[in-house]
Amino acid sequence: MSEEYAIEFKGITKRFGSLLANNDVSWRIKKGEVHALLGENGAGKSTITSILFGLIQADAGEILIYGKPVNIQNPNDANALGIGMVHQHFKLVPSYTVVENIVLGMEPRNRFGHLDYAGARSKIKELSTQFGLDVDPDAKIRDINVGMQQRVEILKTLYRQAQIIVLDEPTAVLTPQEIDELMQIILRLKSQGRTIIFISHKLKEIKTCADQVTVLRRGQMVGSALVSDCSEAELARMMVGHEVSFTTPKKKAQVGGAVLRIEDLSVRSPLGALAVEGLTLNVHAGEIVGIAGVDGNGQSELTLALAGVLRPESGKIFIGKECINQKSVRQRVEMGFGLTPENRETQGGVGDFNLAENYVLKSYYKEPYSNRFGWLNKKRMIDDAQVQLENFDVRSADGWRSMLGDLSGGNRQKLIVAREIALADKLLVVSQPTRGLDVGSIEYIHRRIIEHRDQGKAILLISFELDEILNLCDRIAAISHGKIVGVLDAKDATKQAVGQMMATTR
Numbered sequence: 001m002s003e004e005y006a007i008e009f010k011g012i013t014k015r016f017g018s019l020l021a022n023n024d025v026s027w028r029i030k031k032g033e034v035h036a037l038l039g040e041n042g043a044g045k046s047t048i049t050s051i052l053f054g055l056i057q058a059d060a061g062e063i064l065i066y067g068k069p070v071n072i073q074n075p076n077d078a079n080a081l082g083i084g085m086v087h088q089h090f091k092l093v094p095s096y097t098v099v100e101n102i103v104l105g106m107e108p109r110n111r112f113g114h115l116d117y118a119g120a121r122s123k124i125k126e127l128s129t130q131f132g133l134d135v136d137p138d139a140k141i142r143d144i145n146v147g148m149q150q151r152v153e154i155l156k157t158l159y160r161q162a163q164i165i166v167l168d169e170p171t172a173v174l175t176p177q178e179i180d181e182l183m184q185i186i187l188r189l190k191s192q193g194r195t196i197i198f199i200s201h202k203l204k205e206i207k208t209c210a211d212q213v214t215v216l217r218r219g220q221m222v223g224s225a226l227v228s229d230c231s232e233a234e235l236a237r238m239m240v241g242h243e244v245s246f247t248t249p250k251k252k253a254q255v256g257g258a259v260l261r262i263e264d265l266s267v268r269s270p271l272g273a274l275a276v277e278g279l280t281l282n283v284h285a286g287e288i289v290g291i292a293g294v295d296g297n298g299q300s301e302l303t304l305a306l307a308g309v310l311r312p313e314s315g316k317i318f319i320g321k322e323c324i325n326q327k328s329v330r331q332r333v334e335m336g337f338g339l340t341p342e343n344r345e346t347q348g349g350v351g352d353f354n355l356a357e358n359y360v361l362k363s364y365y366k367e368p369y370s371n372r373f374g375w376l377n378k379k380r381m382i383d384d385a386q387v388q389l390e391n392f393d394v395r396s397a398d399g400w401r402s403m404l405g406d407l408s409g410g411n412r413q414k415l416i417v418a419r420e421i422a423l424a425d426k427l428l429v430v431s432q433p434t435r436g437l438d439v440g441s442i443e444y445i446h447r448r449i450i451e452h453r454d455q456g457k458a459i460l461l462i463s464f465e466l467d468e469i470l471n472l473c474d475r476i477a478a479i480s481h482g483k484i485v486g487v488l489d490a491k492d493a494t495k496q497a498v499g500q501m502m503a504t505t506r
């Protein structure tokens, strides 16, 4: 027992059905350090941190805070012990202001019992200056960007006087610039004496901001090391248990005719702004075309228009010779068009359907899953799903019987990518396909996308990860303000060249 440690986990075990999400985990986090937690999708990272925050209860084991055994039954107990958590998915009320969200549940009142926001407001201002967390206290959550929403979540923990802050995959939703800002914020929190647990799949980030790293694999702790002692390749090896290659080998593309043609397309966002404005682009059979760009330049609306969720304002989308503007989502699927949506939390799957049902979500109504009388062939459904669950290494407590909503974020993503690749007989559009995935899974999905290309399919990749675009694509288009502002052949594409293209406005 030592007060040198802010947190000590001793023999933590947590079971979900037959799955041991945490298997006798003992782990210590020193006071005042940034301690990264690394592990494959489904390794048990969210489970152990949820136990710390009182969201779930361990089946066995003990937690010590500053050397004292504690009993954390719920988040209020965690707050009282000075533990705060910023979740992957923010828990903010969109119609409330920043201040209202921060004080939610502990609203300040004056001596007459009336709500008194003035004091809270100045406290929040003070904290935001102290920690460099730039926010507009009076803005409504729905009107601010994701980076600022995250700062509100961090301020919420500081307002509750958290000394220990857990950040669960905080960079998965951020743009590269916001990530840089968050790295600075984390270092500032540390310099002001806070203890940070930082969960991330991005090895570069761990190298930038963490002092110590601990690795979980299949629920067990496999090691802990000083970050300065490990290279990124070593971190990856510790995590998956074998060498990981960061670039995927590929042959020269055998390019065929145009499969996807987007002509002078304009699309309005659901809020009414023109987000895609005169966008023109072709994708041919046998090639991967990447769209590189900073978030918010029309990528989401383009993806939704391709999916058939948003109707174009003007312009045309063709698959082969056929204009698909008026085609329904199902008709597009029927044409051999697979698409992985950008946001797997709200699109692409049904949380309380099992994995087999989610696997056939877009094809259950036809052969081989239904016969002409409409009878479902459940066995075939389950068999096919099981093959893909194995191929894509989708880990869950009860195999195909697990509910999609119970899967870890990365495993959910893998299932959706597996389904859409299988549907994409002609065209595959993948939006942020590896967001939230561990390096091993990224390598696997990249290989499958290249294989799909080599089978003569057309692929459009929309990604904020420049490394991913450079690694996979045969041609790279840059998007800015809803338009394609330049296209480069992969052989001429460097980070600088693509970055320069992205900064162009036309």
Ligand SMILES: Nc1ncnc2c1ncn2[C@@H]1O[C@H](COP(=O)(O)OP(=O)(O)OP(=O)(O)O)[C@@H](O)[C@H]1O
Pocket: 016, 017, 019, 021, 039, 040, 041, 042, 043, 044, 045, 046, 047, 048, 395, 396, 397, 406, 407, 408, 409, 410, 411, 436
């Ligand atoms: N409520 C639940 N019911 C059933 N299984 C669950 C539940 N919560 C988590 N699991 C399973 O426990 C395992 C560990 O999940 P956890 O979310 O801790 O992983 P993770 O390391 O955070 O993964 P990722 O990097 O993908 O977010 C996964 O296989 C997941 O499917």
